[in-house]
Amino acid sequence: MPEVAAPGAGQYPTRFPSLPVRFAAGDRVRVREAAPLGHIRTPFYIRGHVGVIERYCGAYPNPEELAQMRDGLPAQPLYRVRFLQSAVWPDYAGRPEDTIDIEIFQHWLERE
Amino acid sequence: MGGLPAGRVEPSEHDYAEWEQRVDALMVLLSGVKGGTPRMTVDELRKNIEALGPEAYDKLGYYERWVTSITQTMIQRGIITTDELGRKMEEIRARREDACRK
Numbered sequence: 001m002p003e004v005a006a007p008g009a010g011q012y013p014t015r016f017p018s019l020p021v022r023f024a025a026g027d028r029v030r031v032r033e034a035a036p037l038g039h040i041r042t043p044f045y046i047r048g049h050v051g052v053i054e055r056y057c058g059a060y061p062n063p064e065e066l067a068q069m070r071d072g073l074p075a076q077p078l079y080r081v082r083f084l085q086s087a088v089w090p091d092y093a094g095r096p097e098d099t100i101d102i103e104i105f106q107h108w109l110e111r112e
Numbered sequence: 113m114g115g116l117p118a119g120r121v122e123p124s125e126h127d128y129a130e131w132e133q134r135v136d137a138l139m140v141l142l143s144g145v146k147g148g149t150p151r152m153t154v155d156e157l158r159k160n161i162e163a164l165g166p167e168a169y170d171k172l173g174y175y176e177r178w179v180t181s182i183t184q185t186m187i188q189r190g191i192i193t194t195d196e197l198g199r200k201m202e203e204i205r206a207r208r209e210d211a212c213r214k
Contacts, residue, residue, distance in 0.1 A: 039159035067159035069189060 016075035018059035019106065023079060027053045028112040031081075031104060039067035042108045050112050051083040054101055062105065077106040132175040138182060152185045160184040 023029060033048040041063050056079055061072025085098040092098070128136075139157065144150030160181035164172070172180060186192045 039155055039162060063153075063155040066153040067155035069156065 016059060016061060017073055018075035019077060021056060021059070021077045022106055023053045023056070023077075023109065023111070025053050025055055029053060029079075029081060029109040030112045032108050032110060034108075036064075038064055040064060042104055043102065045088065046083065046102055046104070047108075049083055049088055051081040051102075054080040054082040057103060060105075062107070078103055079106065079109065081109070128175075135175045135179045135182070139178065142182065151191060152182070152189065156185045156188075157181050160188075 028050060029052070030050045031042065031047050035044075035047075056077060059075035059077045062076045063072065065072040080101050081104050082099050082101050084096075085094055085100050086092045086096050088100060139154075140146055141148065142151040143154060157178065158181075161169075161177050163184075164177065164180065168180075169177065183192075183197065187194055187197065
């Protein structure tokens with residue numbers, strides 16, 4: 001498996017055997033609409049929404065697995081995904097071009 | 113909690129009680145970020161906070177949630193047993209009552 005260096009090296013180990021990176025900046029993705037048990041980092045309010053990959057943030061042990069006392073490997077690629085506020089919140093009163101960025105792991109994303 | 117309306121956010125600074133600082137230090141030591149063998153991850157801390165019932169979540173303060181979650185994790189990992197925990201809590205309660213009587 002390829003090893004991918006994550007940015008922000010320092011306090012924590014940042015090189016892990018990781019899954020292949022599937023998305024690149026600019027790709028349109030939809031957040032999976034799932035509700036498994038456990039510790040899930042993907043906010044409920046963003047599930048089912050379509051966004052655009054803003055950047056790749058490195059690959060990290062899967063927190064859903066870490067929460068269950070396993071090693072979370074292979075590491076899951078993490079992306080910053082950009083959504084339109086007006087698409088996420090039906091009653092959004094701000095400017096129509098306002099966006100929200102959320103960091104989401106690859107296994108929660110599907111190509112749109 | 114869980115996307116429910118929570119009212120206004122009141123930004124304010126406050127000093128942490130000694131026990132709160134100790135709970136924070138406990139997490140630093142157990143997670144191994146300052147060296148030593150890691151005994152738990154921040155993800156386990158979060159999972160066991162999220163597993164609190166809504167009533168307990170609302171009733172407990174921030175570091176009370178932490179110490180409850182850390183304790184639960186130590187039991188899940190087999191580092192302590194529920195029996196040891198119960199006896200230790202009893203011992204401390206008795207010690208405090210004893211100190212109050214003096």
